[in-house]
Amino acid sequence: MAVKSAFNRPFNWVILLFCIIFVGLFIFTFVNEKFYQTPIGQITHIENKSTSQITDEHHNKDIKHKETLKIKILNGKFEGKTATIQHDYVESQADSEAFSKNNKVLLHIDKHPNDAYITEKKRDSLVVAVTGLFLLTVLLVGRKIGLQSILSLIINTLIVILAIYIHNQSPTVSLFALMSVGIVISTTLTLLLVTGWQWRTLITIISTLLGTFLCIGLTQLVIQLTGGQGLKFETMTFLTLPPKEVFLSSVMIGSLGAVMDVAITIASGMNEILRRTPNISMARWALAGRNIGQDIMGTMTNILLFSYISGSLPMILLYLKNENTITYTISMNWSLEISRAITGGIGIVLTIPITILLMQLWFKLRGVRQ
Template identity: 30%
Template sequence: MNKKSLLIILCVLCSLFCNLLIANATEELKEYTKVKAYVIEEKVTETNQIMLQTIRVRILDGQFKDRIIEFNHRIIEDSKFNIRLHKNMKVFVQLTIENNQLSNIAFIDVVKDEYLLLLSAIFFILLVIFGGFKGLRSFIALIITGLCLVKLFMPMIIKGYSFVFSTIAVSGVIIITSFLLISGFTKKSLCAILGTLGGTIASGLLAIYFGNLIQLTGVSDETVQILITQTNLNINYRGLLYSGITIGVLGAVMDVSMTITSVIFEIKSTNRKTSISKLFFSGLSVGKDIMATMTNTLILAYAGTSLPLLFLFSVGEMTLIDIVNTQYIASEIIRSLCGSIGLLLTIPITSLIAAINSR
């Protein structure tokens, strides 16, 4: 190789290296930011069955606030971008800022928090109108429940506490707080608390026993897989599944327990001579009317979250045995049945406790 050829090769390599440095430097100068925008105009064009919208928006926050920008939005069927944008709609967009100049804009999603806040306000107003002061207290109990899950349960799991201890502790706080807020510190509240604890613990123990028996891993849901791949959390996912089953049944069990306790105490207040056995069987009688609809509610709630997967199985060629033996479906069956059994056991437990303590 002569000197001239060597020089040419060196020049080419230097040029490539310089271009690479410039590209990296340019990339470093890019900044991506998510902002809200207001749709002021939209035009639709359809080409080869592809719908394309030309959208004009006004930026609502950030350094480009009040700037009017135009971008294209492709509506893709059967995807998260199957959203047609309309005038007066608020959306999230991603701005690409290069050298302090806006170089690109892309649609992310529709702003949802304002409508969710409106729905929450409707729920709160109706709760207060029809429930009065007790409705207000139940709303406060709902807020406390959410805080217990986010501020107590999750940090305990992240810090490595046993999922059994964490679930019992958080469930106990939720149960006691809810009943004391709604019914005050009374015998009736105490009976409902004990009945709820009995049914919830039974549900959790059944879930642990049968879940371990069929070797559930807790890593069957797509959300859990995302949690594993995109975070560094080192937690017991099988335990997390059992905690979800136990906490998931809590609301229904509380409802049943309080209903039965109220009925038994009402019977006792109208006839002080009613025996414990009659009160107990009265509670069971009320429980029979509750169990059919409440158990159905639990199973339908769990099945509703799995409808897309059930459709996948139904249009495929999997047999019923194959479907039942998948991790996800087996987990949902355990969730539904253990929750329902815990609900059923709550009826005699609460009936007995309330009958004894209604004097």
């Protein structure tokens, strides 16, 4: 009876359908070699030829392995044939990768199977597993809201990719302008999906966009006044785009999520307070909104900081291992990341009073309309 009752709820069928699709895709990744244009092989045998200790010019010690790999090719014109290749790797795997028997790998083959070399492991099974578990967790915890969040995540990803694609096809079109348009569309669709069409949704959209673009405007002003001193744009010299434009675009995308979170938290909190205590004074209502903003301001700023600097941790260790000073290492790896975090923090701080003022303005113009 309990099982029958559970499937009387339509959303449980959605979760069951998702689980079936997820398991099906996961199983498919083990037999999908024929769908790849890139040659794929499976390692059938590994023979260790030699193991030696090596030391570089900075006295970093490592162990180097030389192996002979036998790989059965699973697709393409050499399907069914076996390639025997030499493979070297160091235990730290700083610039190489270790493989195990039965690993499936992507290959590059010139004319003969024995000319092949490994480009990387075939990781689609891991990607599907991690992505599926994440989406399933969101659905189980968030239910309908979780499904809307997944849809907004997909839409936002497509918008960013589309902006990059358009700029790549038409380099004369500003990347920053494309991202700005994408941010407006993304914010509107995300908040409509997550919160639905309510009076506070419009306030959240406006405060999110104002907070985001104001902090970007201030960042642009500071860069103009200081000439960008202290910002290590040379770490992006491999780009064929103006580094400042790429930097501002990345700041805008990174700040948007935190600013949106602050705006929706304050707007929803103030709306709930007003619903429960409709006779609250305007000053007390604004103070409540400010207290909510103060409670989340520090945590959201820290989330931005940790998110940005965590990605550069491997590079910091690599710099230090090669005898660079700690100040040079931090300036080269954390200059742009800390600047992004500070800019996002400014956006968070600005969004708090903007949201409170818009809530008060709406109250004065329209009254309390639930």
